[in-house]
Amino acid sequence: MTDRSNPQIKNGRHYVSIYAKQQIQARITADLPAFASKRPGMGSKPYNNKTAATFRVWAPNANSVHLAGQFNSWNSTNIPLVSEGNGIWSFDVRSVTPGQQYLYVIRNGTQTLWKPDPYEEQIVNSVGNSIIFDDDFQWTDSSYSMPNWNSMIIYQMHIGTFNDTPGGVPGTFDTAIQRLDYLNELGVNAIKLLPVFEFPGDFSWGYNPSHPFAIETAYGGPSGLKRFINQAHNxxxxxxxxVVYNHLGPTDLSLWKFDGWSQGNYGGIYFYQDNRSQTPWxxxxxxxxxxQVRQYLRDNAMTLLNDFxxxxxxxxxxxxxRTHNAGDNPDGWSLVQWINNEINATQPWKISIAEDLQGNPWITKTTGEGGAGFDSQWTPSFVHPIRIIIVPGSFDGRDMNVVKSSLESRYNGDAFQSVVYTESHxxxxxxxxxxxxxxxxxNAGSWGSRKRSTLGGALV
Structure with missing residues (x-):
């Protein structure tokens, strides 16, 4: 017999109380029960035909972490992430799709912090929300093979000014694609992009990255970078x-005190908590x-090689x-060794170049020899002497032995451990x-300017 006195039962059928309805609505986007995700990957990772996503973030000092976004009307409490017990929080969330914006809501004591995803590849802007990114892309470069290192002619490109548009709008990956044929005709077979990772505003060289994984929105974001690389490969x-790993930011830096913890007013979990944090920037x-920070930087490098x-x-x-204000930094040395070892082990045809500018042969020694493991390094012993020779108008006092010495300069007996050039940013x-x-x-277009600058190019 039906107990009609029970408010949870009506007309012989079970029904859900108003409170229970609210609870279900609050968790409608979540996979229940509330367990941490078993799926791999940091950040947001779509699955189930892109109708759901795993979210995972490192916040070891948080009391709780919630997910808020367009998919739950920015409710800061109804999608809790679950602690994995190692400082990492995760959850599988249903009814979310690529293109939707989100933030993590991190609570630490009395602090409530709304933070973008450190592993985001797409973001609204340098102070904006993270965007769930669809990593799928139709590559058409299956016949591409990388040029031999000893034949690489590298063109350094700043996307924002390479093929910009009138009216103060920065260039984009797509506008740069329009001039790839021109570079091909010049004989260029490699492009080195100035940093393309999200920075404050729309105009910058890029050496102030606010979000190391996110591709600069003003340039066209992650899909734009893939289009550019695909068309270059074709x-x-x-x-x-x-890549800029020696410092981050310093402005619009959401990693700063990411989970609310720091010591001595330093930057928190992603940064040194003493004077080792100090850089010129x-x-x-x-x-x-x-x-976890080493893993973050390693993951960044491998994502760019694998996914992009x-x-x-x-x-x-x-x-x-590799150094800080007090001297050598073995942490940094071992980090670049680790990344270079992984590149060599998984994709040895890809090149890792150091800008160290100290003439240090250990930069390009193998890690087995105790070196940093870079394949080549930018060479100041070429660019500065050669510019001194070719720029002055008078031939008086030119020492051609300087040219000879620059041409013969090499590291560890290998000429191709040096990247030589007459111009960089x-x-x-x-x-x-x-x-x-x-x-x-x-009068840079004059006959004399063009001929003498060409002479420098010939020496390269």
Whole structure:
């Protein structure tokens, strides 16, 4: 017989109380019961035909972590992530799709922090929300093979100015694609992009990355970078990425005090908590000795090689990875060894280049010899002497032995451990100019400027 006095039962049927309905509605997007995800990967990872996603974040000092986004009207409490017991929180969430925005809501004591995903590949802007990214892409470069290292002619490109549009709008990956045929005709077979990772605003060289995984929105985001690399590969052109691991930010830096914890007002879990954090660009040197931070930077590099099909890297200012204000930093040295070892073990045809600029042969010695394991390094012993020779108008006082010495310069007896050049962003800015402009200021198109700058190119 039906007990009609029970408010949970009506007309002989079970029904859900108002409170229970609210609870179900609150967790409608969640996979129940509330267990941590067993799926792999950090950040947001779509699954089930992109109708669901795993979310995973490292926040070891959090009391709780929740997910808020467009899929739950930005409710900060109804999708809790579950602690995995190691400082990592995760959850499988249903009824979410790529393109939706989200943030993590991290609570630590009295603090409530709304934070973007450190592993995001797409973001609204440098101070905006993370976006669930669909990693699928129709690659058409199956016949591509990377040029031999000893025949690489590298063109350094800044996406924002390479083929920009009138009206103060930065160039994009798509506008750069429009000029790839021109570079091909020049004989260029490798492009080295200045950093393309999300930075404050729309205009920057990129050496101030706020979000190391996110591809700059103003350039076209992660899909735009894939289109660019795909089209470059279809023309036989390799794409090398400039990565900045020696410091982060320092502005619009959501990793700063990410889970609310820090010591001595330093940057929290992603950064050194003492004067090792100090760099020429701010106190934001990552903690290269902390396993989770090392994993984060390693994952960044391998994501770019695997998911974006980049052909290699230029590591910016390795000097500020392998040293700090007090001297050598063995944490940084072992980090680059680890990353280089993994590249060599999994994709040995891809190249890892250091910008160290100290003339240190140990940078390009193998890790088995105790070296950093880079394949090549930028060479100051070429660019500066050669510019001194070709720029002055008078031939008086030119020492051709300087040219001979520059041409013979090499590391560990291998000429191809040196990347030689007459121009880079550092040589043509900061009060200086392109070689042709240095030769004849205001008349870079003159016959003499063009011929002498070409002579420098011939020496390269």
């Amino acid at each position: 023309r036989g052109i390799a794409v090398l990425l400039d 701010g106190d934001t040197r990552p903690d290269f000795g902390r396993s 099909r980049a052909d290699g890297f230029r590591f910016d200012s390795v000097l500020n990875i 550092d040589e043509v800015a900061n009060g200086r100019s392109r070689v042709a402009e240095e030769i004849w200021p205001g």
